[in-house]
Amino acid sequence: MGSNYDQQLIERNVKPTAMRQLVYTVLNEQKTAISLAELEQKFEKVDRVTLYRTLKTFEDKKVIHAIEDGTGSVKYALCQDTCECNPKDLHVHFHCTECGQTYCLNDIQVPGINLPQNFTLESVNMVVKGVCDECNK
Amino acid sequence: MGSNYDQQLIERNVKPTAMRQLVYTVLNEQKTAISLAELEQKFEKVDRVTLYRTLKTFEDKKVIHAIEDGTGSVKYALCQDTCECNPKDLHVHFHCTECGQTYCLNDIQVPGINLPQNFTLESVNMVVKGVCDECNK
DNA sequence: AAAACTATGCAACTGTATTGCAAAGTTATT
């Protein structure tokens, strides 16, 4: 049989084990980015290290991207289908200081930056902090 | 007597104690942003918690700003004279993946972002990663 | 000089991230 998400994993060269299918499913259900600790809480019983390595594998293979939102715990979210995690694929993230949620603003591309002479660019982590629409109600 | 830097501290409503003068001096000597652990190593013998609280005080009073560069340890750098840490005062930071240094690109302002409806902005943490001029030689 | 407040130092603790190693599971080879 195999999960509905096998294809996404296989396309990114990740063997779709049971664990990975589960993790992918959970990630897919999230509206906002999620930390390792939060992911752990979605399961009855699971080994944190296995989740940790699953996330690392997913990140390496560009199934997910990491967001350093400054809370002390890295958040993760699924990449868009077309994402190669190149600078041009990068979007802005939003961290709500009220509810603590971290959003992917997939529609807002990270603006280009002209670096000083001889600085070369690999990636950009841009996190806007403020209050989200839910908390502004 | 008093240190040369008393004025800067007093202007920001920080009492210029001996400890704070020392920390300010060290921060002022840095070309790149520095972590708590790195700061600790600049002293023969010093209590980490005191440094920690000194940095927190400096940050609160906008003597320094914190940079979340994604390395797992927050970096700190002196604010510019005119800085009020408002969005318009914010500059881009650069983290070199080769030497590990984090630079303040004081001349490069963080670009404005149009947030979705009902999202309000407080601050922005923008870190560009790549290779710095020194490491590109 | 005493009281009130602020800063410092030490000990202890929390939580995230990470590594090593053995067991279980999977894939390739004979």
Add this chain to the structure above:
DNA sequence: AATAACTTTGCAATACAGTTGCATAGTTTT
């Protein structure tokens, strides 16, 4: 089909950044 080689998972333990509580020292106010 049995073995070997490799990959994934689970458990134990560790490393380290960040943080809190409390007692002492120092400073300022009354």
